[in-house]
Amino acid sequence: MRLRFPMLIAAAVVVAVALVAAGCGSGDKKGAAGDGGAKSQVLKMAWGAEPPSLDPGLATDTTSSNVLLNIMDPLVRLGDDLQPVAALAESWDVDGKVVTFHLRDDGRWTNGDPVTAQDFEYSWKRTLDPKLAADYAYQLYGIVGAEAYNNAKPAQAAKLRDKVAVKALDDRTLRVTLTSAQPWFVQQMAHHSFLAVHKPTVEKHGTKWTEPRNIVTNGAFKLAGWKHDASITLVKNADWRNADDVALDRVEGRIIVDGTTRVQAFEAGEVDALDGGGLPPADMARLKQMPEYEKYPALGTYYYGFNLKNIPDVNQRRAMAFAIDRQSIIDNVAQADQIPATGMVPQGMPGFDVIKQDFLPTSADLDKAKEFMAKAEDPKRKITLFHNDAPGHKEVAVAVQAMWKDIGIDVTIKAQEWAQYLEVLGPPPSDAVYVYRLGWIGDYVDPMNFLELWTSKSGNNNTRFASPAYDRLIAQARDTADDHDRYELYRQAEAMLTGPQGEMPISPIYWYTYTNLERESVKDTFNINLLDQFDLSKVVIKEV
Amino acid sequence: MAAYIIRRVVWTVPVVLLVIFMTFTLMKQIEGNPFRKTERAVPAAVQANLERKFNLNKPWYVQYAQYVKGVATGDLGPSLVLRDRTVNDIVEEQFPRSIELGLLAFGWAVLLGVPAGVLAAMRPNSRFDYGSMLFSNVGFALPNFLVATLLIYFVSVKWGMLPTSGWTTWQHKILPSFTLGLVPMAYFARLVRGTMLETLQQDYVRTAKAKGLRRRRVLTVHVLRNSLIPVVTAAAPLLGYIITGSFIVENIFAVPGIGRYYVTAVSARDYSVVMGLTVLLSIIVIAANLVVDILYGILDPRTREART
Numbered sequence: 001m002r003l004r005f006p007m008l009i010a011a012a013v014v015v016a017v018a019l020v021a022a023g024c025g026s027g028d029k030k031g032a033a034g035d036g037g038a039k040s041q042v043l044k045m046a047w048g049a050e051p052p053s054l055d056p057g058l059a060t061d062t063t064s065s066n067v068l069l070n071i072m073d074p075l076v077r078l079g080d081d082l083q084p085v086a087a088l089a090e091s092w093d094v095d096g097k098v099v100t101f102h103l104r105d106d107g108r109w110t111n112g113d114p115v116t117a118q119d120f121e122y123s124w125k126r127t128l129d130p131k132l133a134a135d136y137a138y139q140l141y142g143i144v145g146a147e148a149y150n151n152a153k154p155a156q157a158a159k160l161r162d163k164v165a166v167k168a169l170d171d172r173t174l175r176v177t178l179t180s181a182q183p184w185f186v187q188q189m190a191h192h193s194f195l196a197v198h199k200p201t202v203e204k205h206g207t208k209w210t211e212p213r214n215i216v217t218n219g220a221f222k223l224a225g226w227k228h229d230a231s232i233t234l235v236k237n238a239d240w241r242n243a244d245d246v247a248l249d250r251v252e253g254r255i256i257v258d259g260t261t262r263v264q265a266f267e268a269g270e271v272d273a274l275d276g277g278g279l280p281p282a283d284m285a286r287l288k289q290m291p292e293y294e295k296y297p298a299l300g301t302y303y304y305g306f307n308l309k310n311i312p313d314v315n316q317r318r319a320m321a322f323a324i325d326r327q328s329i330i331d332n333v334a335q336a337d338q339i340p341a342t343g344m345v346p347q348g349m350p351g352f353d354v355i356k357q358d359f360l361p362t363s364a365d366l367d368k369a370k371e372f373m374a375k376a377e378d379p380k381r382k383i384t385l386f387h388n389d390a391p392g393h394k395e396v397a398v399a400v401q402a403m404w405k406d407i408g409i410d411v412t413i414k415a416q417e418w419a420q421y422l423e424v425l426g427p428p429p430s431d432a433v434y435v436y437r438l439g440w441i442g443d444y445v446d447p448m449n450f451l452e453l454w455t456s457k458s459g460n461n462n463t464r465f466a467s468p469a470y471d472r473l474i475a476q477a478r479d480t481a482d483d484h485d486r487y488e489l490y491r492q493a494e495a496m497l498t499g500p501q502g503e504m505p506i507s508p509i510y511w512y513t514y515t516n517l518e519r520e521s522v523k524d525t526f527n528i529n530l531l532d533q534f535d536l537s538k539v540v541i542k543e544v
Numbered sequence: 545m546a547a548y549i550i551r552r553v554v555w556t557v558p559v560v561l562l563v564i565f566m567t568f569t570l571m572k573q574i575e576g577n578p579f580r581k582t583e584r585a586v587p588a589a590v591q592a593n594l595e596r597k598f599n600l601n602k603p604w605y606v607q608y609a610q611y612v613k614g615v616a617t618g619d620l621g622p623s624l625v626l627r628d629r630t631v632n633d634i635v636e637e638q639f640p641r642s643i644e645l646g647l648l649a650f651g652w653a654v655l656l657g658v659p660a661g662v663l664a665a666m667r668p669n670s671r672f673d674y675g676s677m678l679f680s681n682v683g684f685a686l687p688n689f690l691v692a693t694l695l696i697y698f699v700s701v702k703w704g705m706l707p708t709s710g711w712t713t714w715q716h717k718i719l720p721s722f723t724l725g726l727v728p729m730a731y732f733a734r735l736v737r738g739t740m741l742e743t744l745q746q747d748y749v750r751t752a753k754a755k756g757l758r759r760r761r762v763l764t765v766h767v768l769r770n771s772l773i774p775v776v777t778a779a780a781p782l783l784g785y786i787i788t789g790s791f792i793v794e795n796i797f798a799v800p801g802i803g804r805y806y807v808t809a810v811s812a813r814d815y816s817v818v819m820g821l822t823v824l825l826s827i828i829v830i831a832a833n834l835v836v837d838i839l840y841g842i843l844d845p846r847t848r849e850a851r852t
Contacts, residue, residue: 053627060581130589133597135579138587151589210628228629228637229800230711256709256798260693265708265798268701419576419813422583438583459585 041541042250043522044270046262048277050229050255054210056195057127057134062532065192066275067232070251070536071217072196073115073241075101075174076189078529082350082445084186088115088218089174092186096481097144099185103172106241109198109218117168119196124166125149126202127193130157139193139443142185144177181481184446190533191444220246220537229255234536247540259391263287263517272519272541276528279515281392284335292517295337297348299442299530300512301450302334302341304385304400306505308464310434314503316379319372320435321498321507323407324400325364329509333395336515341508343498344454345447348511348530351487355447357499360508366406373407383434384412388421393437396509411435425462436462439512442531447490448477454497454505465505470496520544549838556830563826564615564819568608571815578624578813598624598816611819620820625812631820634805639824641711642794642801645721646787650779652725653732658775660729661736662768668741676733683730692723692796709798720797724790728782735778740771777836784832 051064056072059065075089084092089101107115124143127134128150141147144165152160165177178185188194197209198216205214212223220240225233234251237243254271256262259280265271276296279287287293304324306317326340339347340362345355361368373379385401387393394415401411414432416424424430425438440460442449452458455474456466470493477489496502514528525539579594580586586594595601599610614621620631660680664673699719700708710716743749744767752762794804802821809817 050626052625055628058627130593131597133590133593135581135586135590135594137590137593141587147587147589150593207622207628207630227800228634229804230798254710254798255800257804258709258795258798261696261709261796261798264696264701268704268708270708417811419578419580419811420574422577422580423575440583459587460583 041248042252043248043272043526043536043539043541044252044254045273045275046256046265046271047232047253047275048255048259048262049257051226051232054215054223054226056123056192056197057132057136059192060135062277063275066532066534067223067234068192068195069190069533070219070221070234071215071223071237072192072219073107074190074192074195075103075120076186077535078187078190078445078531078533080529082187082530084189089189094183094186094481097178097181099176099178100169101174101176101189103174104241105172107218108239108241109216110222110237110239111198111201111216112239113198113200113216114171115196115218116171117174118171119199120174120194121166121168122199123196124194125161125164126197128164129161130154136193139188139191142178142180142182142188144179180479182478183481183483183486184444184448187446188444190531221248221251224250231255242537246537248536251536266292266517273522273526274517276514276516276532276534279336279517281335281395284515287515287517288335288337290517292519292523294516294518294523296514296516296528297339297530298512298514298532299346299349299445299449300439301344301346301508302338302396302439302510302512303344303437303506303508305436305438305463306507307429307431307433307435307462308503308505309428310431311380311383313376313379315372316376317504317507319369319376319379319407320404320409321360321504322365322369322372323403324507324509325403326361326509327363329396329399333399334392334510336513338510338513341511343494344506344508345450345490345494346442346511349442349447349450350445351447351483351490354484354487355491355494357494357502359500359502360498364403364406369407379409380434381408382410382412384414384432385435385437386414386416386421386424386433387437388418389415390418397437427459427462428464429462433462438462441512445531447487447494448474451477451490451493451497454493461505463505465503467496467503548841549834552834552837556827556834559830560615560823560826561612564612564823565608567819567822568604568611571813571818572604574813576813578815581625581812594624598622600815611816615823620823621816623814623817625809625814625817631816634817635802635820635824638800638802638805641799642803643787645711645717645724645790645794645799645801646783648717648721649723649725649786650728650783652722653728653782654779656725657729657732658736658772660733661738662740662771664733664737665740665744665771666763673737677737680730680733683726683733686726688723688726688790688792689796691726692719692793695719695723696796709796711797711799711801716797720793720799723797724786724793728786731778731782732775735775736771739774740767743767743771746770777839780832780836780839781829784829787828 047063049063051067052061053059053064054067056068059068073088075087076084077087079085088103088107090104092099092101103117109115124140126132128137128140128146130150130152137150145163149160149164167175169175201214201216202209208214212226215223220237221234222237224235232253236246236249256265262274263279263283266274311317330338330340342360343357345352385397387397397413401413404411424433425436440450452474453460454465455471473489473493477486480486480489498504514532518526521541521544522539528534579591599607622630660676664676667673696708699705706718707716749766752766790803791807794801805817806821
């Protein structure tokens with residue numbers, strides 16, 4: 001008798017647990033593990049974020065960009081050497097500031113309509129429309145009339161729209177007139193901001209046109225499903241111009257924001273590849289040992305910027321730049337096989353060999369640092385270093401704090417939440433800031449994208465470095481079509497920043513890498529390029 | 545009673561207005577630009593277009609009035625960051641998942657926490673009592689993110705018994721709901737044990753035993769029923785709290801619910817999402833409290849009389 005009541009309760013608990021488990025909703029019966037063997041061309045992958053928008057005009061982030069570039073066909077793609085490769089445009093002519101694209105005749109929207117030059121004219125003007133309020137409208141500012149239209153008051157908008165110098169001469173010819181030579185413009189077509197949208201669909205569905213039930217695309221894959229914050233499913237577009245060369249039938253993507261969970265989903269065999277969105281810094285040492293670990297060079301620079309108002313002496317800035325042990329930070333702190341950065345323009349950028357300075361050391365050069373420090377007039381010995389509170393930055397800041405202690409500088413570290421941090425940085429930066437950390441990831445393949453940051457009017461120049469000579473160099477480069485001549489101008493510009501006579505408004509720390517986990521069945525064919533783009537039409541799942 | 549309920553419902557209107565006003569004011573106070581998501585500077589023209597589009601160029605009282613009008617007509621406005629979606633879309637699509645997660649977590653809490661408390665009270669100071677109270681303490685003390693990480697590591701990665709994350713099949717739902725249910729479970733276990741021990745000391749229980757009732761009948765009819773009253777009253781606000789979503793649990797288990805939006809929307813300065821979710825959550829909390837008050841009235845006639 002004494003035993004029976006607890007036994008009853010225990011039995012009830014067992015039943016209850018079973019009920020809770022069973023009550024956990026329905027859903028399809030399919031288990032988590034992969035099945036069907038390697039021959040079935042279904043790629044399971046993890047995306048690192050919910051795409052904020054799949055509208056090419058409104059997307060600004062890497063995830064949206066990578067989904068878009070796999071469901072839409074750009075005019076031009078980037079080859080392995082970052083040179084433009086024909087995609088929807090079969091050829092193009094560049095005549096000074098006028099670029100003419102010739103479209104293929106077999107480009108098709110998924111509803112069967114042909115893809116025309118008019119589609120591009122409509123799409124680009126739509127992105128510039130002040131009423132759409134596209135964040136990335138400025139990607140198109142290199143086109144004559146684009147900035148004026150984007151800046152238009154509602155009353156003048158219609159008139160300025162017609163002055164934007166992008167014109168469909170016929171169904172297959174698109175002529176663009178640029179404000180200056182901008183030799184990188186053709187490569188810029190590989191950016192998602194230059195994709196076309198299907199006008200009838202956009203006009204019919206408004207902001208809901210990107211939902212899978214409405215969307216009309218023209219790329220290698222179709223958007224079959226998009227469960228917000230949960231999954232993105234792509235299926236092969238059998239009618240695509242190059243469909244015969246596409247191996248994958250489906251790409252089943254799950255959206256997993258948390259980095260650790262993403263890695264665990266991979267380790268549990270639920271996904272075969274991640275999207276290169278970064279591995280958790282704390283796990284790097286272990287993940288690097290896995291055979292599935294893969295790294296790719298990136299066009300990106302992680303740097304510390306100096307507020308020239310607070311650290312006015314160039315010799316002190318040089319001393320601080322020399323005291324940083326870049327290699328040690330990479331080996332012991334960042335740990336993602338980054339490359340020590342000795343300049344603003346990253347390795348891998350066309351023209352890098354001409355532009356690079358080789359003045360800053362990859363490991364700390366304390367003797368030189370102390371020499372510079374001795375030459376500094378009234379050096380600031382108590383400074384504040386600001387960073388944003390995303391994972392990994394604090395560790396770098398603490399390492400640098402110790403390195404600068406060696407040259408007699410006492411560093412206080414301040415961490416701030418991202419949005420607030422950007423407000424503090426200005427420009428101009430708050431007077432509390434002596435040194436700040438930021439990174440720059442390239443949008444297009446030309447050193448201009450990195451060097452124009454340091455012009456005096458740039459919204460990204462948080463250092464108060466302002467040099468008319470530097471501004472002139474950049475303006476001149478913008479108009480120099482010849483690569484070698486332009487690279488020479490860039491070399492002079494880079495020298496003004498990080499060269500032996502440079503003002504050293506920044507101290508580059510490392511050039512980024514993209515790190516990823518990829519199952520061996522796809523490791524050969526799943527590749528991320530320097531701009532963080534991957535082309536799923538090239539992925540083949542092979543048997544291992 | 546009806547007059548009391550009506551009065552309470554009417555009172556929620558000024559409370560919600562106050563919540564909107566305070567959230568609105570606080571959001572305007574923190575620095576930050578919702579349109580600058582990366583380190584890239586936003587050109588002045590782009591910034592102006594965005595402010596015009598989202599009415600941020602209007603004076604604050606106009607923005608406030610427009611917002612209140614929107615809420616009154618059930619329109620929570622567009623998200624400033626997720627450009628293809630409105631706050632209504634986000635709530636409609638993702639709130640049901642948070643409710644489901646919360647209800648399942650609550651299910652774990654009731655079905656495991658209450659029996660654990662009962663058993664512990666029936667054998668005070670036994671090994672079972674110590675065991676379940678130790679479990680309860682641990683359940684309270686361990687933070688969600690640790691429990692979640694350990695569960696995923698062992699159950700999913702090491703033993704391969706359940707999927708790591710996601711919210712599609714019932715297998716996906718076990719770990720997140722259990723993790724979220726752990727704290728309420730521990731809470732229920734302690735609460736039930738305490739009230740039950742107290743009830744066991746009551747005269748009427750002794751009387752029931754003395755008149756020779758069987759032990760099972762004493763426990764179920766006289767002890768358990770009376771011990772559960774405080775649990776019921778504690779349950780409503782707790783339920784309101786857990787169905788509104790958990791940032792940590794939803795984030796770690798990649799549950800596409802609404803809890804994770806709340807925190808990310810604040811850091812992204814997505815004003816309309818923050819406002820919309822705050823209004824929604826405050827209505828739920830107010831409703832939960834209202835339910836508790838009504839339950840009190842039903843369970844305990846003395847409170848009802850005092851209020852009407």
